[in-house]
Amino acid sequence: MLAPSLPAPWLASCRIGHGLSATALSHLKSQQEDGDPMPRIEFIDVTNRDGEQTARIALSKLQKTVINWLLDDMGVYQSEMGFPLSPHERNYINANVALTRENGEMGPLLKRIQLSGWSRAVAADVQKAQQQTEVEHFNLSISTSEQMLQWKFRGKFSREDIIKMMVDAVAAAKAGGAKTAGVNAEDASRTDVGFLIDFANAGKEAGADRFRYCDTLGHDDPTSIAERIGTIARETQIPIELHCHNDLGLAVANSCAGAVAACEQGVDAFINTTINGVGERAGNADLVSCVLALRYAANWRNCGYDPGTIDLTKAWRIANYVADAFGLPIPINQPGVGSNAFAHESGIHADGALKDRHNYELYDYESLGRGEKIEIPTGRVITTGAHGGASGLEYVYAQMDLGFRDEEHKRETLYLCQLANLHNQAPLSREELWLIYHYPQVCKQLLTVTA
16 A cells, blocks of 8 residues: 655645744745745756765766666756866766757657756856856856865965855856856855855855755754755745765755755755765765655655655666666665665564555655566576677667567667677666667767777
8 A cells, every 4th residue: 555645735734843033934825825836855866966076986877868868767956977178088078968969750858857057267267168068057156164265275265266256157157158057165064154155145046046055064053054054045035955974974965955945944955966866075965765765754745845846656766777877886775766765674663664665664665666577587587788780789779669660670770789788898787778769869979989
């Protein structure tokens, strides 16, 4: 038996006994009375940027493209897809932008998701990125803490310099046709709140669409980040992103606490996530864990800030694809998608789960796209790749109910599969094979790394 859907009343019933200020409650009640939309929490996934820049792991451009596709299918608001200034990202970025547009009979592959590029908050970098790519959304980053001003920049820049560089970068992005530009305060959690308010307000006045609060070292805790974000949101009224690292194991808790605090002050919040929490050092906030926390945690589940755009039934598929692409197995205790997430052995637990799953399971495995049996062939296996041929290719695609128009179509597909296998250095997945078949011109561009 599936759990009934959870109620999602507006904030008036969300935070009773949980620290909501009278001022915030009054402000949000007036929003409801005026007919203004309630603040919402959306997700900006950074697997293809912060996740992929992690030491010792990498993704091919084809794999990054499939991740953008699966994120779009899942309902994620934006994918920070990479670095538009980097020459080896150029073709990949332009190919993915093309996938958001009409493409013959197939139409756009990426239907809803925004694709953004990360850049230093340096106007010249932004201008060059816009000259060589078609990226339409920018996230512009610069360090703000005294630690980094003194020991990263070696005292070359004052706080006034930092703000001016950021403002100039926003102006350059907008002048170059960017639809949105967010401003990122790197090491925000070790920056005093007064300066962050000045930074965010200056960005807002320059035309920035969001302020990204980066807990770069995982320094915050849920209480500190909620207090700081609440103050910044109240004083700036600019939408706030939460970018939290997991050095203390608090990335998910901090991200959700900060996002709720921003919404309490009447602004939208955007949580930065990665699939399976992969990221620098100890990782980033895991997408699936954050969605589960907002939908099932004792107080957050009733806030009404989750607009329901994330389709969790796609979680199992994307988590396993990313795990295979990175070559990083999903930890068995990973929330929602780990192999032990719904496993029971203890006699008391097994007995209780068999009587009623909700005795020992907070949410249902079906809601994460789990439950289907996976068949693993133990006999003959035919694959296609760098050394594949026409017969094997035909067999592999026949298993996907796909045939070839003619010999030229077959040869072209085989060549792309060979190149893709070399790029991935791994067997091609069904998603990758499908993409090669239906979007060959885009895949040619993806597999051409040089300009």
